[in-house]
Amino acid sequence: MQSSDVSESARHNFKRFEMATVQRILVTGGAGFLGSHLCERLVADGQDVICLDNFFTSQKSNVAHLLDQTNFELIRHDITLPIWLEVDQIYNLACPAAPGHYQYNPIKTMKTSVMGAINVLGMAKRCGAKVLQASTSEVYGDPEVHPQPETYRGNVNPIGPRACYDEGKRAAETLFMDYRRMNGLNTCIVRIFNTYGPRMHPFDGRVVSNFICQAIADNDITLFGDGSQTRSFCYRDDLVTGLISAMNADEDFCGPVNLGNPSEFTIRDLANLVIELSSSRSKIVHKPLPEDDPIRRKPDISMAHRELGWEPGIPLHEGLQKTIEWFRSIDLAAFRPPTPNYEVS
Numbered sequence: 001m002q003s004s005d006v007s008e009s010a011r012h013n014f015k016r017f018e019m020a021t022v023q024r025i026l027v028t029g030g031a032g033f034l035g036s037h038l039c040e041r042l043v044a045d046g047q048d049v050i051c052l053d054n055f056f057t058s059q060k061s062n063v064a065h066l067l068d069q070t071n072f073e074l075i076r077h078d079i080t081l082p083i084w085l086e087v088d089q090i091y092n093l094a095c096p097a098a099p100g101h102y103q104y105n106p107i108k109t110m111k112t113s114v115m116g117a118i119n120v121l122g123m124a125k126r127c128g129a130k131v132l133q134a135s136t137s138e139v140y141g142d143p144e145v146h147p148q149p150e151t152y153r154g155n156v157n158p159i160g161p162r163a164c165y166d167e168g169k170r171a172a173e174t175l176f177m178d179y180r181r182m183n184g185l186n187t188c189i190v191r192i193f194n195t196y197g198p199r200m201h202p203f204d205g206r207v208v209s210n211f212i213c214q215a216i217a218d219n220d221i222t223l224f225g226d227g228s229q230t231r232s233f234c235y236r237d238d239l240v241t242g243l244i245s246a247m248n249a250d251e252d253f254c255g256p257v258n259l260g261n262p263s264e265f266t267i268r269d270l271a272n273l274v275i276e277l278s279s280s281r282s283k284i285v286h287k288p289l290p291e292d293d294p295i296r297r298k299p300d301i302s303m304a305h306r307e308l309g310w311e312p313g314i315p316l317h318e319g320l321q322k323t324i325e326w327f328r329s330i331d332l333a334a335f336r337p338p339t340p341n342y343e344v345s
């Protein structure tokens with residue numbers, strides 16, 4: 001073998017080694033709806049995964065099937081408190097996401113977003129880890145621009161009932177950008193639009209889980225307002241692929257980048273589709289529209305397509321069908337609402 005061949009082959013092997021190196025990955029909020037699916041995907045990819053959660057809006061059963069895997073570890077911890085771990089990547093998902101959950105203790109919600117961000121950013125700085133922030137379409141508030149591109153700065157009411165979540169996530173975005181500029185951290189912000197699928201909390205009050213639970217029990221479907229408000233629903237598998245693509249994107253790319261399905265539906269359309277797909281006898285009843293409920297929401301995903309090569313592939317009727325099947329299969333008695341004795345800040 002010639003010496004040039006040896007070095008070429010060594011380079012090749014080194015490259016393979018680099019690519020094959022297992023990443024130590026922390027997922028905060030890893031026992032939640034999205035977090036548990038992300039952990040599952042990363043464990044299946046052979047990564048070394050630490051799931052951190054305080055189980056405020058989730059339960060151990062979401063990740064119980066991963067506990068006997070040698071590359072999975074579960075830590076009960078509140079991310080508003082510092083923690084010392086050695087990791088290469090951090091997905092920061094810890095935060096209640098459903099309006100009913102984040103309004104349960106709004107001060108704690110704000111603390112989770114802001115102090116949680118400071119704690120994961122501090123950890124990333126110490127370890128040299130890349131850190132991804134799960135931000136939200138709520139940073140656009142009740143948008144005056146439609147569909148919403150990342151350049152739109154939003155229309156958020158800073159003193160309303162949704163502000164603890166919206167402003168908390170906006171402050172977290174600020175911290176991510178300041179740590180990046182000031183400390184050279186490798187960061188990425190993704191703005192997630194309404195995502196649904198199996199393992200949503202059946203009592204979280206979000207529209208997809210509510211409508212499905214109501215429909216399969218033939219109970220009334222509670223349509224808030226006249227149902228003309230819109231949302232764009234992304235199936236969880238598509239979203240998890242987007243999160244992993246963003247984490248592994250080039251270091252120069254830091255977002256914020258929208259992740260969501262751009263197909264827009266009125267909430268009335270959604271109610272009718274759920275009734276049809278579940279062959280339900282439910283009737284639609286109207287309830288008042290909650291304060292500050294956004295009227296329209298639809299992501300402009302051209303940046304995700306261009307920078308990450310990402311776009312969702314699962315249409316609403318297909319994702320809903322799988323979600324309805326899952327909701328039919330679960331025992332509601334195994335789920336509880338947010339921790340009743342949850343600390344008051």
Ligand code: NAD
Nearest residue numbers: 029032033034054055056057058078079094095097192195
């Ligand atoms: P989820 O409520 O199922 O998951 C959140 C997880 O964070 C739960 O397991 C909860 O117990 C945990 N958590 C909450 N506070 C914590 C704390 N102080 N310390 C440690 N863990 C804590 O919600 P989800 O839908 O899986 O959302 C995950 C992330 O994605 C959230 O940050 C949310 O804001 C973001 N997001 C989700 C959506 C969506 O439609 N699902 C949309 C926009 C943004």
Ligand code: UDP
Nearest residue numbers: 099205206207208210222223224229267293
């Ligand atoms: N909604 C509804 N009935 C319900 C729950 C929600 O009509 O039982 C409406 C809600 O008013 C909002 C939309 O569905 O317009 C989406 O609500 P969700 O809480 O899922 O998320 P949001 O996008 O508002 O954070």
